[in-house]
Amino acid sequence: MSPRLEDLPLRDDLRGMSPYGAPQARVPVALNVNENTHPVPKEVADDILDAVALALRDVNRYPDREFTQLREAFAEYLGHGLTREQLWAANGSNEVLQQVLQAFAGPGRTVFGFAPTYSMYPLLARGIGSRWVAGERGVDFTLDADSAAAQVAEAHPDVVLLCSPNNPTGTPMPIDVIERVYESTDGIVVVDEAYWEFAPRDERSALTLLPGRERLVVSRTMSKAFAFAGARVGYLAADPTVADALRLVRLPYHLSALTQAAAVAALAHAPTMLATVDDIVAQRDRISATLEALGYKPFESWTNFVLFGGVEDPAATWQGLYERGVLVRDVGLPRTLRVSAGTEEETSAFLDALASIDSAS
Numbered sequence: 001m002s003p004r005l006e007d008l009p010l011r012d013d014l015r016g017m018s019p020y021g022a023p024q025a026r027v028p029v030a031l032n033v034n035e036n037t038h039p040v041p042k043e044v045a046d047d048i049l050d051a052v053a054l055a056l057r058d059v060n061r062y063p064d065r066e067f068t069q070l071r072e073a074f075a076e077y078l079g080h081g082l083t084r085e086q087l088w089a090a091n092g093s094n095e096v097l098q099q100v101l102q103a104f105a106g107p108g109r110t111v112f113g114f115a116p117t118y119s120m121y122p123l124l125a126r127g128i129g130s131r132w133v134a135g136e137r138g139v140d141f142t143l144d145a146d147s148a149a150a151q152v153a154e155a156h157p158d159v160v161l162l163c164s165p166n167n168p169t170g171t172p173m174p175i176d177v178i179e180r181v182y183e184s185t186d187g188i189v190v191v192d193e194a195y196w197e198f199a200p201r202d203e204r205s206a207l208t209l210l211p212g213r214e215r216l217v218v219s220r221t222m223s224k225a226f227a228f229a230g231a232r233v234g235y236l237a238a239d240p241t242v243a244d245a246l247r248l249v250r251l252p253y254h255l256s257a258l259t260q261a262a263a264v265a266a267l268a269h270a271p272t273m274l275a276t277v278d279d280i281v282a283q284r285d286r287i288s289a290t291l292e293a294l295g296y297k298p299f300e301s302w303t304n305f306v307l308f309g310g311v312e313d314p315a316a317t318w319q320g321l322y323e324r325g326v327l328v329r330d331v332g333l334p335r336t337l338r339v340s341a342g343t344e345e346e347t348s349a350f351l352d353a354l355a356s357i358d359s360a361s
């Protein structure tokens, strides 16, 4: 018989923790983990296959440890005058964030974020032995610069994680909040822009703040807008010295040759890969408008998902949707559920199923 977890010589600080656990149930309409539900376009998939086939010929050798071509491709995609020395990548932005915390936080240090926020932040922090400190948000999960700066100054964190826009609430993060938080700490400030491509086009990304701010890090992912979640590719832009710090903690050859080849091929088709963004944004706004009409309270979202309040019994509504073949997420915030914007058909399936349950309070 296998031992129970408590019987193993597990680290004391991991005892009693729960792993990240979004259900991976097979349902017709899965709208629970903010994926892009549109498949990779066929012409891009064909090119990716060719690139991977080519990379396979040399797969007996270790890959380029510096993933030079990929960093160049990311620099070109992001623009803002960035060069490949300022780019870094890993297997999903989760790994990017983990490497940042390994280099700049670690045992006995403090990681700070404004709750509710991405559920992996406390897990990543605790996983490397850091203390997680949660700051507070204002009404409807918003943040104002004075309050944010004061909270960060008081906490003296080694790393601040700012989710812009925020998961699981969708809330935009004003650029002055980022500027003021940066000024209020001498720690590393990470702006997690996992959902940035879904924000209004005329808004300023934190990338515009990078010049002259050597402690600022902007992380992104190919998992959302690029419809590439299964390939596991995340990246960041920062001062080149930040990449030097990450070289101290990354595993050698952490990005496989196949991953590098697939990502470079996908980035060569960036406009095609991103062609679904407008449709997803339209479905997101349709979700918000329809939820409002149904009597729920959708929160403002700059992402590919909507958090909505006014749900009398989230567990019951979640179950009702599940029984109708629709998977959404109960993120544990009272009287709310979160749904990702799918294709038009998937979005209709969700809205119809919800209307048939109708449990807005």
Ligand code: PMP
Pocket: 033, 034, 091, 092, 093, 094, 095, 118, 163, 166, 167, 192, 194, 220, 221, 222, 223, 229, 232, 233, 234
């Ligand atoms: N940051 C945020 C805010 C996220 O919501 C997610 C995925 N849910 C990630 C980072 C990690 O994404 P990935 O590891 O797939 O890049």
